[in-house]
Each structure stands twice: as C-alpha cells, then as structure tokens.
Amino acid sequence: MAASKTDSPGPNTTSLQANLDLHRMPRRTLLHRFVHWSVNISLAVITLGFFRFFFPRVLFEPPTKFTIGTPDEFQTGTVSTKYQKEHRIWVAKTDELIYVLLARCTHLGCTPRWLESENKFKCPCHGSGFTREGVNFEGPAPRPLERLGLTVQADGRIEVDKGKVFRKERGQWEKKDSFVSLG
C-alpha cells in the first residue's frame, strides 16, 4: 500500500507540477512578447528613418524682403527707428538719398541705439559708436554698419531686401541698390 503512494504522483504532486507550469508559462510568454515588441519597435524606427530621408527638415525663416512705405513718409534729416523692433533696421533720409542700416553692431552683434541728441548710434555692449551714416568712430567695432538693398516698387513704396548687404569698406555703399536717390 505504501508503494502505491510513492509510485504514482498523488494529488499534491500534480498540483505542484501545475503550479510550476503556471509560473513558467507567463515568463516564457513575457520573453516572447518582449522580443516581439523589440523587433516591432526597431522596425518602426528604421521605417521612420527611411521616410524622413524623403522629407528633409525645412527651416521657415521670415522673408528677407519687406516694404517700408514711400520716401515721402520719412522726414528729411532724420533717422527713423520705426522698423527697429520688427525688422531690426533704421531708415535714414538726407536731402539726396534714403538708406537703410542693419541695426547690428559690427563688433559682436548687439543692437545699438540711435541717440538723436548726440547724432550717433551707440552700442550698449562695449561702447562702439557709429555716425549717422553708419561709420564706426569709437569703441571696438572694426568696421561700419551694413546697409541693406533697396528698390522702389511700381507703386512708389520702398522695398528692403535683408538678403542684400552692402559694406562701406568694400566700396559697396556706392552701388545703386544700396540707397534710393531722391535727386
């Protein structure tokens, strides 16, 4: 009678085996799922990378061209700061011409201020000074401010092109696109 107890698994042994199976199965399933998702994620990343190749990143920058009104809208003998905030430019008008200066210091790129009472542009960063025409005369700025390309449109309004830069030290302030002649 004792032999029958040891030879055939009793109800306790069977339930122990079932318990072990229950514990083993989820682990196997878990591993299987892990491998499955790893492969899927890798494939998804590779596929995304593949399609990104056909859609290169595009940087949307503000347009370089904009209009600032007609010459009559600017007062002779003044420097207008009207577009400084929006476009970082100053518009200067003399008896003979209109020119537009980029409001960027040629030392390290700070934005100078137009000081009407002192008739000059003054950079707050390291003290460079520029004449009304944009020529550097004090401080560390190594060269004059830059003038921007101008054209008068059919309706009489002036168009500024920030993509066209004219540098005095290169003799470019003589070029006709660097100013609007009022003569």
Ligand code: FES
């Ligand atoms: S950035 Fe203007 S003086 Fe240095």
